[in-house]
Amino acid sequence: MYDFTEPFRNPGGSPIRELFKYLGEPGMISLAGGHPASDLFDTDGLQRAAAQAWTQPARCLQYGPTDGLPELKDALAQLMQQRGVTVPADQLMVTTGSQQGFDLLLRVLVAPGDAVLTEQPAYPATLQALKMQQARIVTVPVDAQGLDVARLAAMLESGEAGRPKLLYTVPTFANPTGATLSLERRKALVELAVKHGFIIVEDEPYADLRFAGEALPSLLKVAQDIDGGRERVVYFGSLSKVVAPGIRIGWTVAPADIVRRCTVAKQTADLCSAPWMQAIAAAYLAQGALTEHLPRIAEQYRRKCEALCDALDAQLAGALQFQRPEGGMFVWARMDGVDSSELLKHAIAQKVLFVPGKAFYADHIDAAAFRLSFAAPGIGEIGEAAARLARAREALLG
Incomplete structure (x- = not known):
């Protein structure tokens, strides 16, 4: 009906944002999106900055x-x-x-x-x-x-x-x-x-x-x-x-x-x-404010990363390969013999999300790989997320 340009005739949306529809399900724990932890936003510092910016309201509101x-x-x-x-x-x-x-x-x-x-x-x-x-x-x-x-x-x-x-x-x-x-x-x-x-x-x-x-x-x-x-x-x-x-x-x-x-x-x-x-x-x-606030963010992410990696070792020892990062927000994992897209279906049933590896490949897809983000969930949720992931693997393998 419409003569779309070539790139938009059959466009694919973000594979990560496709998972957002599951976030509203009660009890869902997300290790998927690369969202920073909301509880670490420096709301006080930003409020002070906003007040200072608003001393020139015309500058804020004009082009x-x-x-x-x-x-x-x-x-x-x-x-x-x-x-x-x-x-x-x-x-x-x-x-x-x-x-x-x-x-x-x-x-x-x-x-x-x-x-x-x-x-x-x-x-x-x-x-x-x-x-x-x-x-x-x-x-x-x-x-x-x-x-x-x-x-x-x-x-x-x-x-x-x-x-x-x-x-x-x-x-x-x-x-x-x-x-x-x-x-x-x-x-x-x-x-x-x-x-x-x-x-x-x-x-x-x-x-x-x-x-x-x-x-x-x-x-x-x-x-x-x-x-x-x-x-x-x-x-x-x-x-x-x-x-x-x-x-x-x-x-x-x-x-x-x-x-x-x-x-x-x-x-x-x-x-x-x-x-x-x-x-x-x-x-x-x-x-x-950024220089002052960064150490708090880094320390919390260190704790969350350690919690996730320790939980993965405990719950999936021998079944999962991954490297502990020195910073950032992500752990990249592989589960030999498992298609991570199929694993995700069982993970959703267990109320835990991650991003299958195929989202990150332009070619030569590694179907066994997937991304986990430790930034957004609370430390108390991370251990449970790993346990749910292990149960999803058991369900997939029957």
Whole structure:
């Protein structure tokens, strides 16, 4: 009846959001969505920031600059400075969540049929955005140290990867695997980008959620010490996981030529991100509230992660393989001989949710894999969730 464009003739929605319909069922425990813990929102700090923002109500309620309120850009530049990177104003723009930043980048750089490299398994919304842009997705495997850079080098040298425009990666506490790219691989990856002329898209929403191990520099910081490296990294930051997803504040750091074009693309999307929310975020960061609040979040996530991993060991010893992450929100697991999509059906009956692995693959699906998020449920619920998962496995195997 309607002549839809090619990407929307038979579109697939988010496989994770498809699970939301089960969240309202009484007694359901969700290890599915990557939601931050609501009880860890700094409501007092945000209320103070909102009051400060509202001292200029016209500024909150009027249109703002497309690339972001100057005070928020200044606060974000200071945050990046704390992370070891100096960012000029023309290399930073505010977006409505980091997902918008990725969408804008694809619009200005990727034409239908262009090759884009992604780590695999990968964040589903990334795969969804690439498919909507009609990119040719080329996958690179990951292991316990993140993206397999040696494999990527071989793919680039052999021509297997084609001539990629971009490579997308979450190098720190990846979604879904929880893996962190080693420092050696970070340096090698930037060197490959310079050599082969592609852009690294560094998505870093989880790096502040470290609760074990030593912090590593961002790819953007590593790139500063490699000739030509800084021009080859586009960095996405977000306040969604560390402040609150409801404020919808992300930011892009990129070469000025890219930022200028993304700003034009954003003008056609939403004119500007909500100035009210930007003003609140700017005040919150300027007050030092994020720096003060982060240790509390990290400590709670450490406890939750330990509770989940200990419960999985106790309930599914020998049946489940997983690696304990040093931060972030996710545990990536495999259950040999089990299709996780079939396991989910029994898990729903047992009142526990997770995300089957197929949601994170563009090809070569590992049906035995699945993602568990420890961030949102209470510690008291996590042990019960693991017990329900074990009962779901028993029901599946009969």
